[in-house]
Amino acid sequence: MTDMPQTEAEWRQKLDPEQYQVLREAATERAFTGKYWNAKAHGTYRCAGCGEELFSSDTKYDSGSGWPSFYQPIQLGKVAEQTDTSYGMARTEVRCANCGGHLGHVFDDGPNPTGLRYCINSAALDLEEEG
């Protein structure tokens, strides 16, 4: 992407306040408040920061958590995972591999076939609906 912001000031300009807090400051939106936690539409979820394709609605499922949940990324390498020890918990943080934006966390209590639950903030996603 050629129009990728280079500074935090540019990110602030590009994103709305909630997107900025999640993507750039690793905030977590409140459960059941995001625009996609209950979304059923088919399509591709892109990174709200840079537009990269991250998740397909085909792998989205209802986890009951109040956040959009997926059992796998759309393609290996699209998301980067790293250990997050904030709040005294050892969790695995998920970031967009392209722009580094914070997306959410991944847990190992997901459904088959992966057993993983990618718990993602709606504010970090932008759904491109199919059809």
Ligand SMILES: [Zn+2]
């Ligand atoms: Zn991104």
